[in-house]
Amino acid sequence: MAFTNPRLAPALAALEEESVHTIREVVAERERPVLLFSGGKDSIILLHLCARAFAGEKLPLSVMHVDTGHNFEEVIAFRDALCASLSVPLIVASVQRSIDEGRVTEERGPRASRNRLQSVTLLDAIAEHRFDAAFGGARRDEDRARAKERVVSVRDELGGWDPKNQRPEMFDLYNLDVAKGGHLRVFPISNWTELDVWSYIAARDLRVPDIYFAHEREVFERDGMLYGVTPFVQRTASEVSFTETVRFRTVGDASCTGAVRSSARTLPEVLREVQDARVTERGATRADDRATDAAMEDRKKEGYF
Amino acid sequence: MSTYCDLPLRCATAGSVDDGKSTLIGRLLFDTDTIFTDQLSHVTDVSARQGKAEADLSLVTDGLRAEREQGITIDVAWRFATTPLRRFILADAPGHVQYTRNTLTAASTADVLLVLVDPTKTTDSLLPQTKRHLAAGLFLGVPNVVIVVNKMDAVGFSHDAFVRAREWACEYASRSPLTVGRPRTALSFFPVSALSGDNVVRASTRMPWFDGPTLYAHLAELETTARSTSEARFSVQWVRRPQGVGSLARRGYVGTLASGELRERDVVKVAASGLTSRIERIELLDGPSPMVHAGQSATITLQDEVDVSRGDVFLPEASALEPARQVELDLAWVGREALVPGATLLLKHGAKKVRATVDAILSAYDVEENAARPASSLRLNDFGRVRVLTSEPLAWAPYAQSREGGRAILISRGTADTVAAAIFRSSPP
């Protein structure tokens, strides 16, 4: 692929350079790197950065999606189209298969979500494909547990994160060695904020799924958040649906990703909205992180991203 | 709107436990109105649950369950703030000695290290942990170190208390053997109260004796750390195999230019072999370019087929740098087991990873006494100086001239843990 784009503003260029440096270090030192790609904006940026990091050659890493089976259709379609346009083969690890094989048990009831089950599917897939480093698009500004994460984060044989015992990470020199049985999770865009992500998308003219822009959708309200009406979420009798103009700030499992009221239909409008936001991305939209003070930390200890 | 013209300032906190590091970061965010409402309501909720009358701003950065339970900071929390004056990346680092590795993590990439001092606890000298963190800042050659004398409210905003703390810190820094062979560290001093907000973002009326700016105004003015302008240094991260025809028919050497600049048609030397060749073509992330600046990623093709692999370093043809196998290193040792002569570790310098065997422990540095002394081992959290023999020559440069060429990390071969930060300086003082 050849890139001939206008120069980025210095601070965006610095973020891009830092991320590309990290990606190359990992791909150069690890045997079987994989990029976790969901079709969401952060993983779109990661895939784009990988393509830039290895411009002019075949992408030297695998690309995998852990599919809960409860994703937004338009995001899955986007995911497939983007991989096809880059000629990147996509591995799909399916939570449904983990359920069918009895590896995990489906939650029941109105608040059931497959979000947590993903960790098992992910770890199984990492073992099956013998991946030794997995790139994720997590950012430190997303959540208070993520704010504590290293760029290169070590996982033990069980895939667990030990936040009290993280490796020191000094300068831009990454230690990519890992003891037998463990693997690495690598977060090249750790230091990007939500605004940086959108500014980069605008500057590099990247395409993202439409659900990031304001549109009319049938939704219902739960705990002060709006959820799309989908076959994957059971509503209680009092949870009546209505049509609202919304957009999504994050795109994850449909059962736990809320929408925000928004009139931002274009990229400049989204940028303005993100600039003025007074609530964090996950705080506004993720039921999974609202459960307890340490919801994300607990999931990460089990192997979640 | 921030236009992305300026890089964010990277600030790290340091200082002893309970000196107010987390409160200070919380205060900075709160008074510049850069805390998101959901983050703030988390802070007020937890404060109320803990029976506190007011919101405890230190909770803004404490992110782990164990941290909230024990009321301490265990690992670095990174926060991003876009204030009216500039963007910041704030790394709140822990104070306990057992978490020194995390302080090094935060400080190693910082433009400025904020070392907090609690004047209510310091009656005749700095606390041991304050000394340790100041030493870490000097060891790493952090470009700016700000001594923040906090809790001024608790000492009646006493000028004397501030002056005493300033003098201890000044004296410590000026006598420290750890400043040898480092780029210059600029020291400055601010009296504040993170609790009440005096002189953090808002100017204080209660310290008329202090005529400096607020801490925030000072931080807003500091420059971010520039890449060295010393000679060009390009560390090969990745070799792109020949692909097809034209410019792609040659191997591409992919990496980031660590310092200096390179142009098309410049002659470069491969440090290890001394072989030279002319640069045929430079591709940046944005496409082909006649030159590459420090900090930019580039794919370089050479006119001749020379043997180059990952970890090799390109230098200007005229470079006087002599790669060496026997080197002396200043270490910040964070390995659980002591380092003793004869130990073999991995050393990562740029993209090069080699084996390094410790020939001799030359000295250890006594943080309390602020002096080097002879030693036979380095223990957890020691600073010291060692001589090592590496399995291949290293194209190192003195840290004072080139941060990028003068630093490394050490890795344990057994556990794969990172066990030290290492600094190359020219020769013993």
Ligand SMILES: Nc1nc2c(ncn2[C@@H]2O[C@H](COP(=O)(O)OP(=O)(O)O)[C@@H](O)[C@H]2O)c(=O)[nH]1
């Ligand atoms: N009186 C006073 N107390 C402070 C000040 N800053 C912090 N504290 C208190 O000192 C204690 C430790 O603060 P914290 O920020 O957790 O310290 P850390 O361990 O350095 O992060 C808390 O009880 C704070 O309320 C200050 O400026 N004045």
